[in-house]
Amino acid sequence: MAASPSTPGFRTGSLPALDFSARLSRRAQTMTASAIREILKVTQRPDVISFAGGLPAPELFPLEEIRAATGTVLDRYGPAALQYSTTEGHPPLREWIAGRHGIPAANVQIMTGSQQGLDLLGKVLIEEGDRVLVEAPTYLGALQSFQPYLPRYAQIPTDEGGIDVDALDEVLRGEPAKLLYAVPNFQNPTGRTLSLERRRRLVELTAQAGVLVIEDDPYGELRFSGEPLPSLYELGLALHGDVERNHVIYCSSFSKTLVPGLRDAWVEAASPIIRKLIQVKQGADLHTPTLNQMLITELLPLLPRQIETVRRVYGERAAHMLGQMAEHFPASVTYTRPQGGMFLWVTLPEGVNTTELLPSAVERGVAYVPGSPFFALGGGENTMRLSYSSARPEQISRGMEALGETFREALG
Amino acid sequence: MAASPSTPGFRTGSLPALDFSARLSRRAQTMTASAIREILKVTQRPDVISFAGGLPAPELFPLEEIRAATGTVLDRYGPAALQYSTTEGHPPLREWIAGRHGIPAANVQIMTGSQQGLDLLGKVLIEEGDRVLVEAPTYLGALQSFQPYLPRYAQIPTDEGGIDVDALDEVLRGEPAKLLYAVPNFQNPTGRTLSLERRRRLVELTAQAGVLVIEDDPYGELRFSGEPLPSLYELGLALHGDVERNHVIYCSSFSKTLVPGLRDAWVEAASPIIRKLIQVKQGADLHTPTLNQMLITELLPLLPRQIETVRRVYGERAAHMLGQMAEHFPASVTYTRPQGGMFLWVTLPEGVNTTELLPSAVERGVAYVPGSPFFALGGGENTMRLSYSSARPEQISRGMEALGETFREALG
Numbered sequence: 001m002a003a004s005p006s007t008p009g010f011r012t013g014s015l016p017a018l019d020f021s022a023r024l025s026r027r028a029q030t031m032t033a034s035a036i037r038e039i040l041k042v043t044q045r046p047d048v049i050s051f052a053g054g055l056p057a058p059e060l061f062p063l064e065e066i067r068a069a070t071g072t073v074l075d076r077y078g079p080a081a082l083q084y085s086t087t088e089g090h091p092p093l094r095e096w097i098a099g100r101h102g103i104p105a106a107n108v109q110i111m112t113g114s115q116q117g118l119d120l121l122g123k124v125l126i127e128e129g130d131r132v133l134v135e136a137p138t139y140l141g142a143l144q145s146f147q148p149y150l151p152r153y154a155q156i157p158t159d160e161g162g163i164d165v166d167a168l169d170e171v172l173r174g175e176p177a178k179l180l181y182a183v184p185n186f187q188n189p190t191g192r193t194l195s196l197e198r199r200r201r202l203v204e205l206t207a208q209a210g211v212l213v214i215e216d217d218p219y220g221e222l223r224f225s226g227e228p229l230p231s232l233y234e235l236g237l238a239l240h241g242d243v244e245r246n247h248v249i250y251c252s253s254f255s256k257t258l259v260p261g262l263r264d265a266w267v268e269a270a271s272p273i274i275r276k277l278i279q280v281k282q283g284a285d286l287h288t289p290t291l292n293q294m295l296i297t298e299l300l301p302l303l304p305r306q307i308e309t310v311r312r313v314y315g316e317r318a319a320h321m322l323g324q325m326a327e328h329f330p331a332s333v334t335y336t337r338p339q340g341g342m343f344l345w346v347t348l349p350e351g352v353n354t355t356e357l358l359p360s361a362v363e364r365g366v367a368y369v370p371g372s373p374f375f376a377l378g379g380g381e382n383t384m385r386l387s388y389s390s391a392r393p394e395q396i397s398r399g400m401e402a403l404g405e406t407f408r409e410a411l412g
Numbered sequence: 413m414a415a416s417p418s419t420p421g422f423r424t425g426s427l428p429a430l431d432f433s434a435r436l437s438r439r440a441q442t443m444t445a446s447a448i449r450e451i452l453k454v455t456q457r458p459d460v461i462s463f464a465g466g467l468p469a470p471e472l473f474p475l476e477e478i479r480a481a482t483g484t485v486l487d488r489y490g491p492a493a494l495q496y497s498t499t500e501g502h503p504p505l506r507e508w509i510a511g512r513h514g515i516p517a518a519n520v521q522i523m524t525g526s527q528q529g530l531d532l533l534g535k536v537l538i539e540e541g542d543r544v545l546v547e548a549p550t551y552l553g554a555l556q557s558f559q560p561y562l563p564r565y566a567q568i569p570t571d572e573g574g575i576d577v578d579a580l581d582e583v584l585r586g587e588p589a590k591l592l593y594a595v596p597n598f599q600n601p602t603g604r605t606l607s608l609e610r611r612r613r614l615v616e617l618t619a620q621a622g623v624l625v626i627e628d629d630p631y632g633e634l635r636f637s638g639e640p641l642p643s644l645y646e647l648g649l650a651l652h653g654d655v656e657r658n659h660v661i662y663c664s665s666f667s668k669t670l671v672p673g674l675r676d677a678w679v680e681a682a683s684p685i686i687r688k689l690i691q692v693k694q695g696a697d698l699h700t701p702t703l704n705q706m707l708i709t710e711l712l713p714l715l716p717r718q719i720e721t722v723r724r725v726y727g728e729r730a731a732h733m734l735g736q737m738a739e740h741f742p743a744s745v746t747y748t749r750p751q752g753g754m755f756l757w758v759t760l761p762e763g764v765n766t767t768e769l770l771p772s773a774v775e776r777g778v779a780y781v782p783g784s785p786f787f788a789l790g791g792g793e794n795t796m797r798l799s800y801s802s803a804r805p806e807q808i809s810r811g812m813e814a815l816g817e818t819f820r821e822a823l824g
Contacts, residue, residue, distance in 0.1 A: 015619055015620065015652070016620075016622060017657060018619075018622055018624075018657065018659050020682055020684035020685055023537060023590065023591075023624060024537065024684075024688060025535070025536060025537055025538055025539045025542075025561070026539055028536040028537070028688045028691075028692070031688065031691045031692070032691075055495065056495075058491035058492065058494070058495050059491065061491040061494050061495070063486060063490065063491060063494070066486070066494065067483065067486050070482045071479065074475060074478070074479050078470075078475065079470035079471065079473040079671075080470065081673060082470075082473050082475070082478065082671035082672070082673040082674065083467065083468075083470050083671070083672060083673050084467055084667075084672045084673060085673065112524055112675075112701075113697045115694075115695065115696065115697050115698045116696060116697045119695055119696045119697070123437070123439065123440070123560055124436055124437060124439075124440035125435060125437055125440070127437045127438055130437075141694075141695070141698075144691075144694055144695035145695040145696070147695065148535055148692060148695065149437070178435065207427050207430075208427065208428075210428060212430075239427070240427070245429060245430065247430050255496075259491075259495070260494070260496045261493060261494040261495050261496065261497065261702035261703055262494065262701055262702075262703060263524075263698075263699075263700075263701040270432055272433055272436075273432055276436060276440045276443065279440075279443045279444075279556075280440070280443070280560060282527075282553075283527065283530075283531055283553070283556035283557040283559065283560065284527065284528060284531045284557070284696070285524045285525050285527050285528045285531070285675060285697070286527045286553075286675075287675075288675075289524075289673060289674055289675040290673035290674075291674060291704075292701055292704070
């Protein structure tokens with residue numbers, strides 16, 4: 001029914017104009033548009049090679065297998081694949097996930113993307129003003145998830161080996177903290193991996209301080225060099241000997257191993273946390289789409305081969321990018337050498353501002369994300385994140401050459 | 413990697429046991445498990461005929477069309493159907509939705525189910541202690557979505573014609589309110605529909621008071637008798653003559669017209685609200701699953717025929733249930749006569765408690781939802797909600813007979 005501007009009976013003349021902004025909650029008023037998002041808009045021009053996004057390589061998606069799985073799932077489950085389903089998630093999918101860590105399926109909650117896991121963990125844990133410890137830099141999306149719950153952040157410095165655990169020890173001796181958020185494997189944005197020794201110490205220090213740990217591990221399976229390390233969650237299990245005492249909460253996802261567009265992920269935690277997650281998820285989206293969970297379950301046998309392919313391709317792209325960077329970047333520009341995942345991190349000499357540098361890079365046909373939005377409390381003006389996961393070799397070659405030129409010009 | 417209970421280097425002896433409950437936010441501590449959810453667990457026994465759920469009839473789902481649409485979408489979009497996509501939603505779907513009300517697509521935000529629309533509206537609008545006006549009774553899921561933002565509720569009484577607008581006028585003259593949440597068409601839980609005159613007055617009163625209206629309209633298309641009425645949103649458009657001044661926010665969904673398991677819904681609102689919804693949705697789940705939005709878009713041409721079928725079947729089931737209720741219920745038991753939707757509302761004589769009555773109903777093989785959880789501030793102990801949407805005629809006959817017996821016994 002189309003609206004008519006002249007509905008009889010209304011006295012429109014005397015109506016006050018509503019100030020929508022004044023009606024917003026404080027949490028909404030404190031929010032600003034994502035820097036990455038705004039930058040991505042500029043760099044979606046087809047003539048720009050963008051290393052700014054964090055997109056998995058779409059040419060590796062198992063398209064035909066998903067087409068076939070849809071038929072299988074609709075045959076097997078019929079209308080139940082399209083009906084409302086339980087908040088906890090599709091039982092066979094939860095069973096499979098639980099089996100990875102040898103925990104009960106009751107300790108696994110399916111989420112509509114890892115992003116929802118972070119949002120709902122923020123919702124059940126963070127009280128306004130709670131001290132939340134994050135790496136410097138950290139995953140920007142986690143800051144966006146937590147921000148509406150109005151935490152106070154403390155930044156833990158990082159180096160080539162990940163979180164500086166001595167600095168963490170120092171911070172834990174200060175004001176009480178609610179939780180530590182960490183991405184130990186091939187971190188977004190730096191690509192760095194936390195060493196085994198630091199993992200042990202991190203888990204032990206936080207356990208002793210009674211500080212919860214949210215371990216975000218979307219990239220853990222994407223290791224293309226070096227040896228796998230135990231997750232913080234596994235070290236927590238070993239430390240406490242009991243899933244119900246583990247102070248580490250584990251988040252992961254099928255977005256980087258299978259496909260991101262189905263939005264299937266999960267959280268593993270002790271029962272008191274899981275129970276609250278179920279309650280807030282009911283209010284947040286009732287449940288993760290039924291068909292999507294069944295599709296992912298159907299694709300699980302494919303996962304080992306798929307992971308192998310993704311590892312090989314990302315490893316090749318990372319190696320090629322590092323090679324091109326060595327060739328084209330000035331010697332004063334340093335960068336990380338990831339052992340897996342999708343990102344690496346570039347540091348320019350102090351005084352160079354990568355946000356200010358972006359327009360001249362885009363003019364040369366290349367885009368990146370400036371590093372500073374990844375710092376909860378500021379910093380990193382001379383850093384940037386590059387993603388190699390969805391770039392073709394020739395784009396990487398041209399892109400690193402153009403970036404090298406941009407750097408040389410900036411460095412005079 | 414399996415966890416080992418004896419990781420060397422850990423000093424487990426001195427670890428304090430973490431009190432997870434003490435680590436929860438206040439909003440999580442105030443939350444209790446959904447009454448409906450707990451009751452549904454009891455009534456999922458196969459020997460119980462349940463009118464407790466709110467499930468669309470699965471035998472009407474367009475299963476073969478969805479199977480075909482999956483192929484079409486994967487052919488047309490390839491890996492893009494499985495890749496990350498924009499937070500705002502699939503452009504052709506937003507265009508189609510916007511066309512229903514003749515508004516710009518920029519004023520439409522796709523949501524992962526209407527439930528997410530309610531959650532994110534609560535997040536951007538409700539400040540702790542804000543006065544939120546709800547119908548008595550109201551949709552329980554809305555209370556679950558809003559509760560984490562810690563509003564203070566005021567209940568507006570309702571009668572056969574929906575919200576009592578005189579009572580609303582009175583409440584609006586009291587303490588300032590942030591918003592009114594209303595389900596004007598075939599309300600969940602009562603099945604009642606707000607009259608045109610009351611709609612006009614509600615829109616005018618709230619506009620004058622500067623109070624936002626969240627109109628939740630998942631059932632509007634499911635009218636099986638009577639004449640369609642303009643939505644509050646359309647009346648708001650007519651009143652203000654401008655989408656950017658409309659104080660009514662509109663939520664609807666494809667869950668009741670197509671299928672619920674894909675979780676596709678939307679919100680229409682003025683730009684300052686939409687902009688904030690986009691920002692919080694980034695933090696909440698990045699975007700609604702890409703494939704699902706494309707599937708729904710592909711099914712849009714099917715919608716008129718599908719809606720016609722659903723209307724006819726639900727109309728038949730409602731009529732049959734009302735007939736059986738007339739035959740089997742004691743004269744002192746009253747009930748609503750819905751013109752559409754999925755629910756009707758039964759009122760027993762004062763003093764009968766439907767929560768206490770539930771076990772004896774279940775013993776007779778029939779289940780319902782007690783009405784009291786649908787009241788934000790309590791009340792309705794002698795009421796219940798029945799859903800006719802997914803019940804077969806013979807189940808309705810047997811169920812109403814069993815309920816009649818239960819009532820007779822309770823009434824002595």
